[in-house]
Amino acid sequence: MATTKKPTKANSALAKPVQPDEVLAKVVGSTPLPRTELTKKIWDYIKKNGLQDEKKKTLINADDALKAVFGGKKQVTMFEMTKLVNAHVS
Template identity: 55%
Template sequence: MATAKKAPAKTAPAAKAPATKAAAPAKKRTPNAAFMKALTPSPALAAVVGSAPLPRTEIISKLWVYIKAHNLQDATNKRNINADAKLKELFGKPQVSMFELAGLIGKHVK
């Protein structure tokens, strides 16, 4: 009885030598000016975050502080926010997803 011969194992190709050019140093990311522009909140939004002009990022941060302080996240699905009287005026509905938050706030800033 003849036995089959095994094929020799293939070896991985040799690693390439490091490139002769040095990699460019990573540049520090600059913030987008549109996000840093101070916006004036509408009276409905000012009731939650204050009336001083704030950048969009700060408005969202203050809104989350308000939501957490008043325990407005839905207990079963933390991605949903239950609106109290002030937030219902902003959102226009009793419950919103956290992903809708920035879009809804856009209507209330100048």
């Protein structure tokens, strides 16, 4: 008898919708969305507003909306950004 493979599940933690708080909602909207989509919307916002540093692409320059998300910082690395954004979701 042949064994059937179970389909692999997507990481449920990434697929589970998270609720952006009031500060983050100014950037990504207020509806709950999966973390993958949240990250995509943040990057869309960064690119649309030209906030990625020209010389060092791993740095994000904050406008007023992102500065609130980044705890008042004017510039963060993309790795730091993930940690700071996580503080604004539930």
